[in-house]
Amino acid sequence: MSSHQSKAPFPQRVDKALEDSFLREAVRKTQNKLRTGKATAETEMENWEDWRLRAEEIRRHTVENLDYYLDQFTIHVEQAGGQVHFADTSGDVLDVITGVIREKEAKSIIKSKSMVSEEVDLNRVVEEMGLEAVESDLGEYIVQLAEEAPSHIIIPAIHKSRKQVAELFSREAGEELPEETAALTRFARERMRQKFLEADIGVTGCNFGVAESGSVVLVSNEGNARLTTTLPKTHIVVMGMERIAPRWTDLDVLLTMLTRSATGQKITSYVTAITGPRREYDADGPEELHVIVVDNGRSDILGGEYQDVLHCIRCGACINVCPVYRQIGGHAYGGVYPGPIGAVLTPLLEGFDEWEELPYASSLCGACTDACPVRIPLHEYLLDLRADEVEEKRTPWAERLAFKGFGLATENPALFSAGAKGGRLAAGPFTDEEGMVKKGLGPLAEWMETRDFPAPARHSFREWWKKEGREGGD
The missing domain is CATH 3.40.50.10420 (NagB/RpiA/CoA transferase-like)
Known part of the structure; x- marks a missing residue:
């Protein structure tokens, strides 16, 4: 990694980028220009996919x-x-x-x-x-x-x-x-x-x-x-x-x-x-x-499941369509290679120890894979790297415990039903008049700062079906 790159933790690098209004506007304009140029070139060639x-x-x-x-x-x-x-x-x-x-x-x-x-x-x-x-x-x-x-x-x-x-x-x-x-x-x-x-x-x-x-x-x-x-x-x-x-x-x-x-x-x-x-x-x-x-x-990387990442020709097309890069720019990634290609390549070249956040710096929209001229499955690799981190137990213990509990609940109908009812009750104090959850607790608090989430329905589909569905009710 270049000595000029920030040693600050990933969240701090992201916060710094989000506070830089010029950076975000410059990235937006440049991305739009480069994307438009590529789209025009694709149209002119007619057989782009070939x-x-x-x-x-x-x-x-x-x-x-x-x-x-x-x-x-x-x-x-x-x-x-x-x-x-x-x-x-x-x-x-x-x-x-x-x-x-x-x-x-x-x-x-x-x-x-x-x-x-x-x-x-x-x-x-x-x-x-x-x-x-x-x-x-x-x-x-x-x-x-x-x-x-x-x-x-x-x-x-x-x-x-x-x-x-x-x-x-x-x-x-x-x-x-x-x-x-x-x-x-x-x-x-x-x-x-x-x-x-x-x-x-x-x-x-x-x-x-x-x-x-x-x-x-x-x-x-x-x-x-x-x-x-x-x-x-x-x-x-x-x-x-x-x-x-x-x-x-x-x-x-x-x-x-x-x-x-x-x-x-x-x-x-x-x-x-x-x-x-x-x-x-x-x-x-x-x-x-x-x-x-x-x-x-x-x-x-040769001979492994991520070998196709070596196909990269360093065009930057994946960067130019990435919504995450659009908001945080290149320095927030911390390594030499920014954007989706960096989020995949950097952990593969240098390991997870310093770069375990990068596979999560993605919305998994798949735009990077669609844009890649050599068809590298970048968004699939990002998912695979996340799975690798889970297998290595690099995710927080609370997260692992939560997903383990979720897995157990979804495998058991009675537990799933009880959890759904509990979720409705728990969401009540945080739900506004329009039926939207505006606040969250614990790890959901920060996530909910920028998102509105619909409150769970008063009755689940299973409950409705048991009561009225089988009889053809409204």
Whole structure:
């Protein structure tokens, strides 16, 4: 988990988000815009479900044969002159990167957006070495200056206002900058150009690695990825082990689904394919290419009931339709990956000890599963993770006792009938003139603060049937 993420308990993170009116409005507007773009793209393609099925098939085949395609990818990267490093843990990733830094005697690093580098907390480690690591993606740069983590997979600074950005940039510039967008982007361009020219090492993520050629494919809208991979003498790619496409024809399908699902675009501004370091006849490019294939808990998911979560192509479509994310934003989730995909993936990668609340951060509406371009059954996984927590007895003892009692009561008609009558009597003092329960006791009190609940009927169906139903009464 990034060191910039909040260590506060989940309820406190949620309360903080709910109190931030700008955050909630910004998230609402952005979600609406991205959802509309995706819906338009789906309509234009006409056979969207066929594309989803094809994308799911590609991802399933790839993950089921991951060892074969990783081997093929490695061979072709090395044939093109690159070096491949396999990292089992976040510590192994950092060992490789710090080793390259020391070998090259690097003083500065420029980065393009990489969620996996957030997983291993790369920026903090580099800074502790006395080096500068600068995020070149504009949104990432903003949250870096704010000492925060990204709050969305594709729009990291969704929660920041223009005024807040101006304050951050003014602090960095050492002078007050106007809040106008043109002035702020001009400052960012000038600052980034200097950092690109000074950087000894460029670090990027990897949207897809193409096994048949050993190519690394990056998708961006700002062009910063191309500068990050071109100007520094050394390029380090940090790639999740599952981010493989077997062939270029498969990549075509996955890119088609990625861009349309993320923003509704037919294609992003820049799709960059890198095959090895600079060759003799190349005008530019790095002298060395290091590709770090990261496990960090992914192999534990392989072969298990949650394997399909590794199909994720990081489009953010599930986040853009989630009603929970709509209210609390990304930081409330606490981990690197927010939204439904984070609520599933984070506990699987890091365990329940710190993340047992996340599977419950869902309304189980199923919108995330419907939106996913590779058909990951996210809402079913959330239910399964809840069941896992119950089996491990991670839920409160009072909750377990209550459900055990409920189970016993529903299995016994006499107890069920007695419980129904008791419920009617217990609800009486809390029921208003309109027949709605307005207040609750114990664990129901907080739940009832935002909900109205109809009071139990004066007579149950069983009682009515026994008295009148069999005789055809009203």
